[in-house]
Amino acid sequence: MSEVTVDVQDVRKSFFLSHSGSASLKTMLLWWRARANIERLDVLNGVSFKVGRGECVSLVGKNGAGKSTLLALVARVYKPTSGAVVTTGRVAPLLELGAGFHPDLSGIENVIFNSMMLGLTRKQARERADEIVEFSEIGSHIDAPVRTYSSGMQARLGFAVATHVDADVLIVDEVLAVGDIAFERKCYDFIEKFKAAGGSILFVSHSMPAVERFSDRVVWLSNGNIAAHGTAAEVIPQYQSAMFQP
Amino acid sequence: MLSELKELWKFRELLWAMVERELRIRYKNSFLGFFWSLVNPLATVLVITVVFKYFLQNNTDNYSAYVLAAYLPFIFFQICLMDSAQSVLGALPIIKKVYFPREILPLASVIANFIHFLLAFVVYFAYLFVLWAVTGFESSPFTWKIGFLPVLLLVNFALATGVAFLVSAYNVFYEDVKYVVGVALYLMFFLTPIMYFSETVYYALRARGLDWAYYAYHLNPVATLTTAYRKTLVPTGQIEVQPGPGEAPVKMFMLDFNWGLFWITVAISFLFLVVGYAVFNKLKWRFVERP
Numbered sequence: 001m002s003e004v005t006v007d008v009q010d011v012r013k014s015f016f017l018s019h020s021g022s023a024s025l026k027t028m029l030l031w032w033r034a035r036a037n038i039e040r041l042d043v044l045n046g047v048s049f050k051v052g053r054g055e056c057v058s059l060v061g062k063n064g065a066g067k068s069t070l071l072a073l074v075a076r077v078y079k080p081t082s083g084a085v086v087t088t089g090r091v092a093p094l095l096e097l098g099a100g101f102h103p104d105l106s107g108i109e110n111v112i113f114n115s116m117m118l119g120l121t122r123k124q125a126r127e128r129a130d131e132i133v134e135f136s137e138i139g140s141h142i143d144a145p146v147r148t149y150s151s152g153m154q155a156r157l158g159f160a161v162a163t164h165v166d167a168d169v170l171i172v173d174e175v176l177a178v179g180d181i182a183f184e185r186k187c188y189d190f191i192e193k194f195k196a197a198g199g200s201i202l203f204v205s206h207s208m209p210a211v212e213r214f215s216d217r218v219v220w221l222s223n224g225n226i227a228a229h230g231t232a233a234e235v236i237p238q239y240q241s242a243m244f245q246p
Numbered sequence: 247m248l249s250e251l252k253e254l255w256k257f258r259e260l261l262w263a264m265v266e267r268e269l270r271i272r273y274k275n276s277f278l279g280f281f282w283s284l285v286n287p288l289a290t291v292l293v294i295t296v297v298f299k300y301f302l303q304n305n306t307d308n309y310s311a312y313v314l315a316a317y318l319p320f321i322f323f324q325i326c327l328m329d330s331a332q333s334v335l336g337a338l339p340i341i342k343k344v345y346f347p348r349e350i351l352p353l354a355s356v357i358a359n360f361i362h363f364l365l366a367f368v369v370y371f372a373y374l375f376v377l378w379a380v381t382g383f384e385s386s387p388f389t390w391k392i393g394f395l396p397v398l399l400l401v402n403f404a405l406a407t408g409v410a411f412l413v414s415a416y417n418v419f420y421e422d423v424k425y426v427v428g429v430a431l432y433l434m435f436f437l438t439p440i441m442y443f444s445e446t447v448y449y450a451l452r453a454r455g456l457d458w459a460y461y462a463y464h465l466n467p468v469a470t471l472t473t474a475y476r477k478t479l480v481p482t483g484q485i486e487v488q489p490g491p492g493e494a495p496v497k498m499f500m501l502d503f504n505w506g507l508f509w510i511t512v513a514i515s516f517l518f519l520v521v522g523y524a525v526f527n528k529l530k531w532r533f534v535e536r537p
Contacts, residue, residue, distance in 0.1 A: 015535055072534075076345035079531045093343050100340045102267065104274045109267075116263050117344055145274075 004088070005169050005200040006051040006074055011083035013044040013069055043069045045224040046083070051169070056191070056201040058211045058232070060239055061221035067204045070221070071171050074202060089168025092118045094159060101154060103147035107138055110146055111161055118165040128164050136160035137183070156183055163190055169200045188213070208236055250527050254347050264354035269361065283362050284369055287314065287321055294441050305497065306443075307483030311377060314370055315479045316440045316472035322363040323406055323468055324431050330355040330410035331417045331424040334533055338418075341534055348530040349523070352414040356407050364399075370479070378481075394478045398471065401515050405467055408518030411526040418533050434468060444473045445501055446487045453490035461507070467518075470511040477503050 017039045043066045051057045059067040072078050073085050075093045100117065101110045111132050115125040133142050136156045138149075146154065162170065172191075191214060195201060205211050211218060211232060218235040220228040227242075228235045254261075273279035294317075295310040306312065330352040334341075337351050371388075417423040439447065444464070451459045464470045477500060484497040 072342070075343065077342060077534055091345075099343055102271060104271055105267065109270070113263055113267055116260050117340075117346060122259050122263065 003053045004050045005053055006057075006088075006091075006202065007084075007086040008047060008049050008070070008074070009084045009086070011044055011047050011070070011073060011080045011085060012042070013066075013073060013078060014081045015041045015043060017041050043224050044073075044080075047221070047224070047226055048083075049219055049226070049229060051200045051202060053168075053200060054195055054198045055216045056195055056203055056214045058203040058205065058215040058218045059221055060205075060208075060211060060218060060235070061227075062243070065221040066224045067221055068173060071173055071202060071204060074169070075171055087169060090119050090166065091169045091171065092162045092165050092167035093171040094162040094173065099158075101146045101158070104145055106145055107136075107142040107149070107157060108133065111142075111157065114158075114161045115165050118162065118167070120165050132157075132160045132164045135164065135186075152180065152183075159187055163194070167199065169202065170194065171202050173204045174206065208240065212236060247524065247527065250347070250349075250523075254349060257347050257350060260346055261350050261353060261357075264350055265357045265361070268354055268358035272358075280362075280365065284366060287317055287366065288369075290321075291317055298441060304486050305495070306485040308377060308381070308480060311374060311480050312443070312476055312485070313440060314373065315476045316438070318363065318366050318370060319402055319472055319475050320435065320438060320440055320468065322359060322366075322402070323409075324435075325362075326356050326359045326406045326410055327413055327427050327431065328424070329359060330414045331427060333410075334414045334418050335421070338533070348533060349411070349526055352410045352526070353407065355414075356403070356410050360403055360406070367395075374479075374481075389481060391478050394474075398474055398478060401512050402471055404519045405471070405515035408515065408520070408522035411522030412518075415526045415529045415533075418529070419536055434466070437463070437466060438469045439473055439476075443476075443485050443487060443500070444469070445485060445498070448501065449487055449489050450491075464504075464507045465510070465514070467511040467514045470507050474503070474508060474511075476500070 047066075047070065049057065059070060061067055069078070071093070073080055074087060075091055076085075076087075100114050102113075105113070108129060111129055112122070112125045115128060115132070116122060120128065133139075136142075136153075136159070138153055138157060141149065141153070146157075149157070170191075188210075191201060195214075201214065203211065203214060215232045217230065218228075218232050218239075219226055220235050220239045222242075228238050273282070276282060291310055291314045294313050298304045298313075299306075299309050333351040333355045334348065341348060341351075413423060413427055447463055448460050451457065451463075464473075484499055486495045486497050488495045
């Protein structure tokens, strides 16, 4: 494998769940009673894999298998309970619908702010803004507040930002399904170009055709463990037959 | 803590962008914009002045200037804490997706409010100037003492930031925090020399043999700071206080600035800053995992 950009080393992640609902001072004061209500949930139990430059690795698995947790660990949102995630270069998560956009600010204000949040300097963000707007095909609406945008427009703008911040690793978590066919195609073209230019992609999708199309390798997660790891042609049939078994 | 500060420095442009965003959002859909943040202090000061000067018949010179000089720092502190309490909690959807130093969130709230605070001082000096032109102080409203203002602002900023770190971090886990802060600030308004003077407190407690309580009262750093703002900003004039129970009010000059109390306040403020930042850093990785 060529140069490694994402190295996931024996990562474990546990969460503590409280059944009493939201946190409050009451739960703290009644900690000896509340403690019984706190349950440990092991989401990932020792997962290791690598993503190289110019490579796309897809994560597949049932809901709750730990895919999104794994992506969040790569994006440095969580700290692993044990193990390590080592990334090289800039990691850009593709934000899901609307997250990170302020509804009262205009499209362009949000573009600049979001690209800075993903690591660009103000100068770079300003230079890149025109290109981002053009890619998103929002046109003259870009000066209107984002609350007036349709969900498709918001998704397009979000995708346009994440793809123009010179990321080395792109994290794509099932967000492409909102655009129309033409935009979906544009995104897929971009992903191929991005890979060809040496970018790495971590991809989560329940759409097997999309997974087959882009992935160099597929990691099948099941209950926080890797059930299978290999090329799409090897893993997907196994995964699908397991899914349809009672 | 040093590595955390280094990381924060790397993200300084994002911090400014977030401050700018806060300022923009606040008045985005209002016609009068920044003016609204002045309506509250000016209206409050007007009401307090009418009540004390005419109902309670306090005969202090330039009473409204004293109230304004104390109320502006108080309201900065108040809005800072109310805003920063929600700063992390409100940003949970985004911090679940993107990494950036989390301390940027409360810091942006504090800095945005600090900028408002500075702008309010421009209005304060304009007010002082009008008062001077209309009623005529003995001395000019602008004295060399104003040079001390930056020091006060720095201490005030450190205190507000430190408490904001604590409030914003704990409010993620226990939303009761913002209600506690709301009640505490409401009570603090009465326990801070805004409507009255620290001299009022001094004589009231001394007459009852409770000299120590005067110092305990000033362990509240906001109380010491508001008095310091007054002594820095309001030109010399006589205030009216009651020297003891049952005695007639007398007019007098303010007591000399108590440097001992001031240094204690400086120490408390920076202690809040350091402890607040340490606590915030300890908790920040758990924000996205709150039970």
